[in-house]
Each structure stands twice: as C-alpha cells, then as structure tokens.
Amino acid sequence: MTLDRYLKDVRTFLPADQADDIVNELSENLRAQFEDREQELGRALTQAEQESILNAHGKPILVAARYRPDQGGGLTFGRQLIGPALFPSYTRVLTINVAITVVVVIVAAIVAASGQPFFASVSGVALSILIQFGVVTLIFVAAERAISGEGTWPEDVARSLPGELQRSFPDRISEQLIGERLVDRVPRRTSVFDFAVTALTVGWLIVVRPPFLIGELRSGPGWESFHLPLLVILAISGIQPVVTFVRPRLVAVRSAARAATDVAILAVFALSLNTGQWVVLTDAGAPTANELAGLAEINRWVGISLTIAMVITLAMTVLETWRLVTRLRVGGTAFAPPTM
C-alpha cells in the first residue's frame, strides 16, 4: 500500500467537512516520519518499509475513527457487535435501505391501485425491514470482527489452508466492504461477463415464457406476474455493461445500476410472492384432494425459494449501495479519478 492509497482509505471514513484538512496534516506527518527514517538509514525507504510504517500507524478506518468528534455509538448485545468506528456507516446504510423499502412500498401502492395486489398488509413491510436489519447487521458484525482482528484463523490453521481460504471470512467481507470501492475502473472482462450473464438470463426468460406446461401442471399467475417485469428489468440492466465497457471509469454507474436493478427485482419478487400460485393444475378433470395437497406443497417450496432469493438480492443491494455511497464520498463524483 502506498502513502497516497493509505490516505485515500483514511479519507473515506472521515467527516466530509474536515477530510481535506485532516488528510493534508496526516500526510505531512507521515512524510516527515518517512524522511526521518530515511535519514537514519541513509537511503530511500523501500516499498515494504513504507508499508511497515503505515501498518504501524493503524488501519485506515480506525485512524479515521479517532478524528470523529463523537466516539460514542455502537451496537451491543452482551458484547459489542459493532463498534464506534463502523457504527456511523452502519446506521447510514441501514437508513438508505429503509428509505429504499419505503420507495418500493410507494411504487407498490401505485401498482395496487392499478388492480395488482401487493404488500397487502403492513406485516409485509415490517418483515422486509426486519430482513434488511438482519442482513445489514450481519455484514457489519463480520466487518467489525475483521477490523478488530477477531475471527481470523489461528496462524497454524491458516498455514494449513490453501491460498484464498487462509484469509478468514470476515477478512474477505471486510475487503468487499472497504477495499473494492477504491477500484478506479471496471475491468472490461467484468463488463463482458455482466453482459453475457444478463443476455443468457433474458434469453432463458424469452424461451420459458408463460403459459407453459410441466407434466400435468402449468404455469400460474405467480409466474406470470413476475415474468414480464423481470424480463424488462434485466433487458434494461443490460445497458450498464455496455456503458462501462465503453467507459470503464464510470465505476459508480455500475454500482448505482446494480443497486437499482436489485431493488426493482426485489419489488417484482415481492409482487410474485404475494400473488402465489406459481404452478396450477391443467384443466383436465376435477382435481383430487391428493393432487391439491401436492400442488400446495410445490407452491409452498417455490415461495420459500423465492424468499431466499429475496434475502440474497437484498444482501447484494446492501453491498452495492455501500459501494456507491463510499465511492461517492471518496471521489465526490460518479467518475473515477484518472489513473496516473
């Protein structure tokens, strides 16, 4: 890690109104420390020696936390789960997510007015907020453990593990949360991959369009309610990889587009979940009690699968929102700075 990169990381977590001043001062102090060490050694510092000084200075998020006027805050259940360093970001992300939910509910209300049942009860909204709270909290608890050095493998265990697994899960989560936002361009291969996945999914949805038959069953209103909206959302989301392929430095555009897509998909899933009846019996003859029970069981499992998909989508929304927020805080713009 270079000094510039280190300072950039610190800046991310500083109060915006003081960030420049603090970073300038910290930069001068660290440069003075480098020069001091160079004088002692009688030569320029190597990259490793510079990194060693920066590591000794502390993790950027913790360094920045010391400059926050309010060192209070935190989430505690028996032991502290989220400390004061991460707590402001935690509340911010949670607020953004709840705000997004409110927007979804407003959209849902408009859809409901057009005859589609959606979020029929307040409990649906409450459940959605509860899930968001759980997912966001889990992510931040993992990040807190990584930052505080907990949750890492004991050294002897780490050595026995292959490459990537040597770093603990919280470490990797932490890198996702804190590290990736600093990527200054979307690799073209990522844009190609995004486009390919989107195109394949759109293609599959076009081929498997309702109504279709599965043995003695056929697609029901639950499937029909999300098929077309999902197709449209995914087709629109295909624009993003094309844009980032042409302009790789529009990194925030990718985060914003992905977060928006995830929220839209969430809304469609919720609509479908409320509609239910993903498969129904074909019209041939009156159904027996056994057939009806089997059908109910299938629909129940589809509903469970859809709920799990919603939780995963929600987690991805949180991650993308986080990246977007921190990226905009770092750069103050959707454009990444030019690489030197």
Added chain:
Amino acid sequence: MPHRSIAIEPLDERFESLRLELRRGSVIVAVLAQLRTEHYGYALRKALLEIGLDIEENTLYPLLRRLESQGLLASEWREEDRRNKRFYRLAPDGELMLARLQQEWQDINASLDRIL
C-alpha cells in the same frame, strides 16, 4: 463441592488498561506544556518521545485537533523545508488551563507521595 470459574483478564492486560487510564490525563498536560514552544504533529511526537513520553500518532494527532477546537491550542499552516506543515502552539486559554492543571497535578502528586 463444584467450583465456579470466573474468567479474569490476564494480569498484563489488566495492567495495560489501568496504565492507559493513568496516562490519559497526563498526556494532555504533557502536550499543553510541550506546546509552550511551537511544534508540528510529528516534531511534537518526537520531542515528547525524547523526554520519555511515547504517545501513539493515532492518539496525539486527533488530540491536537480536539484541544484546538476547545480553544486551548492555536494552529497555522506554514512552509518549512519547502513543505506546508501545521504548527500548533499554546493559546492564551491553554496557558491558563495548563497552569490550573499543573497545580492539580502537583496536588495529586503530593497526596500520592504521602500514601505510596
């Protein structure tokens, strides 16, 4: 009769946390006293280290800003060795505060001397 085991921090860890508590207040006195002469952050840290006070950068640099926001220190950006640095010095309120803290320190010290 079954034993009840109580988790107790190792002695070294308890000492470390008590030591930090003990130092917390004295660091402020030391910083105020040292800033009767103007210093920038890193130079102040070195000056304190030379007299035996090793204060972490992460403690010292934010502390300087906090003391400045309380009106006890004044600062200005100035060029030295062709680089801009932020120099801190004791503000008039800081001088008054230092005098009172110094008196308090001496009183505590005298009391402790009688006990220890």
